[in-house]
Amino acid sequence: MRTEKVVFAFFIVLALTLNFGFFLGDLSNPLHHDVYELFAAIVVSLIATVLKFGDRTHLGSVFLATSLVADLQLIFAAIIWGINSQPGLPLEADTLATIVSLSGGALLANIISVILLVSETVNLRR
């Protein structure tokens, strides 16, 4: 067991789970989508991206690409949230729908990332 691998897998899986948690629920219901969860998803996704830096293998490049896609989608979602929110008022339903669907895209990218992780582990011969 190598600590590096544990940390790596931990962040990749955590990025997926947080993203999934945010995405889960009614598309336009503000009660189902917590802003803290989106924030946590972004932070974890960024850390996962940095962890994937510097791997020169083909698999490493694909890992990095999926992570970058997830970052992009989540940050866009956050920017839309920031621009359209007014202090003290809940978000409008259509804005929230856009945000959640963007995070849905990020979710797909994170799923691919985890699939890659699993397939790499399965291929590992001991």
Place this chain on the structure above:
Amino acid sequence: MSNLIYLLLRRLRSPLITLILVYAISMTGYVMIPGEDGNHDPYQMSFFDAFYFVSFMGTTIGFGEIPYEFTQEQRYWTLVCLYATVISWLYGVGSLLNVFQDPAFRQQIKINSFKRSVSRIRQPFYLICGYGETGRMLVNDLAEDGILSVILDPEEGPINELEVNDLAISPLWLKADASDAQILEIAGINHRCCSGIISLANNDRVNLTIAIVAQLLNKNVRLIARADSQESESNILSFGANEVINPFETFASRLALAIHSPALHLIYEWTTGSRDKRVDEIYTPKNGKWIICGFGDFGRAAYRYLDEIGETLCVIEPDRNRRDLPSGTVIGRPTEAATLKKAGIDEAVGIIAGTGNDPDNLSVLMTAFEINQNIFRIAHQNEEKNQPIFEAANLDLVMRRGNLISDKIFALIRTPLLGDFLRIVSRFKKARANILASRMIGVMGNDFPELWELTVDKKTTPALFSRLEQSQVLVKDLLRHPDDRDQSIQAIMLFLKRGDGNVMLPEDNRIVHKGDRFLMCGNRQAHHNIQITTRNDQYLQYVLTGKLLPDSWVWKKIIAYKEQLEARKS
């Protein structure tokens, strides 16, 4: 390029993660801590507010407490975050600078830019491995002649001076080990413009390695290498080098030639010697006894060549533990008069100071001169910087290793046929060499002999090439003057290479074939004239037939009309 980015990202992993974590924690804190707006109503910072505030706080810009004045709790949290973010930024910037300072990273940057510039080369170039004294002279000569060089040298030293060179064609250079196959590939060994590799390292083993690697990477490239000992010379030759230059052998053989066959010596000097001073006369020391001081690479080569032509020799060697000394060797310091006397300096005709130390060599020759004023003095100059002293000492002959190698290589680069030519000439008998030398003097006048190659092909001699499709051309016709065909150009053909066959001094009525390569010798004017006849159809026509063809359409019509008239009259 990708190498660089990967290296950078890998090194910056931990500072980036630290930064992300510190930002995330600070922002979460601000969003969760309750604040107040201007009217003391509760106000919760949004993520945007928090990110905005942390960003300008971390970078120490500090716009103030935005959007509303902070409460006491928020200020406590700010104190914590302030130090955390600033420290993590310093950590990040520090690591970034560290990466840029890293020797491996900087070398990688240099290799990348070198690789890019090499791949952009669109003109023929020579790859020069080893940039010492010899390398510098050769690169200067090449640059003056308009030839680009790509230089590799692993050591600090003269190569650093290239950063501020004032050469006509600025060479490309990299401080790297040329015996590394990867480096050779980056330096363009497989580049389609690479005309050849010149290996000039001080160490024979390095030259040998470069020869092997170069041969394995690209069989067709021309390889010229330097070797200091005879074993390495034959070894490098066996690995497919085209030319191996052994400065000691070269000098010793020239010295033996000067004594034995002065004409051959002159031919060698003219074709591969220095371009500063033309040697026309050779003093020949009378046959007699020679003293060789120091039995290193130089001394041994001199001994072998002089022994071959039957001179009496006496070696002085300071190291008494050496085993391979010839019989009759005097052991002792050659700088002392007693040792020189013991070796028989009084009746000697010449002395060769061939130790590896310049002051010693000079001292030997000064002492020798005091004892015997008529002695012929030859010195081995080891370092270029000592040149003024050697000039002031007014010696009969000085061997400068750097000049010798660079002159010879330069000649071989300009006229590759020279190597084959000299190999055949070296077997000439005295009488034949005399005739050749006098013919060369005849065409070159008072200038330096101009040597060039005349290749019969579509690109360099288009007129001659297309003419050969219609009629035969004789060698002597090429040497007719383009202004007056009864005069001949001041040039001779030294050598002809047709396929694999070699012809020395091709005779006048030999037929010129397509693809022939002639080694020409003459003066500058002759070179120019031959270029005219071989490139211009009109001149070629005149030189071959004596008829002047009109250039313009109108004149062509008039001439044709005249010819018609004359035909009708008759």
